[in-house]
């Protein structure tokens with residue numbers, strides 16, 4: 001294993017995919033965030049916590065610009081982070097993944113990870129725009145969300161171990177096992193305690209765009225890592241057998 | 245015997261696929277994963293408080309910087 005090349009392509013692919021994710025959000029998700037924060041502002045004015053003055057809007061616009069611009073940087077950081085996990089799992093499972101070349105293998109793995117650590121947790125605890133959450137419950141919500149992701153991810157790894165041990169014609173049992181396992185966890189985990197008070201159109205539109213953008217990330221990270229792996233082959237070493 | 249002769253006299257390049265991943269590379273990536281996830285998903289001023297002290301919890305630089313991504317990527321926020 002060429003370790004430096006391995007680390008470099010894993011980190012670069014995560015950062016590129018994360019930047020693409022951040023820019024996708026700017027285009028697709030931002031309009032919903034602006035609308036949601038607009039509602040929050042109206043609530044602040046109505047309750048008298050803030051006053052609708054030019055001063056308020058100057059401050060508001062300056063931190064909103066910081067938040068919007070920050071999104072691309074935050075995307076690069078998050079992408080590098082999730083890309084690092086993707087790189088670990090890919091390096092360890094590459095030999096077992098179906099597909100003739102690295103690009104197909106990375107796409108298969110990204111599909112599995114997208115399903116188990118993104119889509120299924122998202123269906124249980126969907127993303128919410130600002131104005132929906134209650135500040136009091138943020139720690140509880142964070143713990144629930146992260147636990148569900150971890151349970152689903154480790155559950156998939158566990159069932160993969162079972163998959164390897166099963167005979168060819170019974171391998172489907174591993175998929176059934178995962179489905180049953182995650183179905184039970186899905187039913188037992190407590191729901192998000194917050195009530196959605198924002199207009200449902202806004203919330204649904206936000207969730208759909210958010211899910212599309214995260215999916216764009218997973219496709220991007222697979223395409224970039226698969227292509228770079230194919231080009232640089234960090235797993236191969238050329239050795240010269242001497243003629244003795 | 246013939247087998248060994250062929251093996252030892254075979255002069256061309258052989259590409260060996262070594263799938264063994266060094267443990268420190270895995271550990272390094274795992275740390276990057278954990279820190280990055282914390283910064284984007286959960287930081288409420290903790291990281292800068294190392295440098296800025298209590299003031300960091302007021303300023304929430306990282307929180308504001310990562311705020312929109314936090315919502316858009318599905319992390320609980322506010």
Ligand SMILES: [Zn+2]
Pocket residue numbers: 130311315321322
């Ligand atoms: Zn928020």
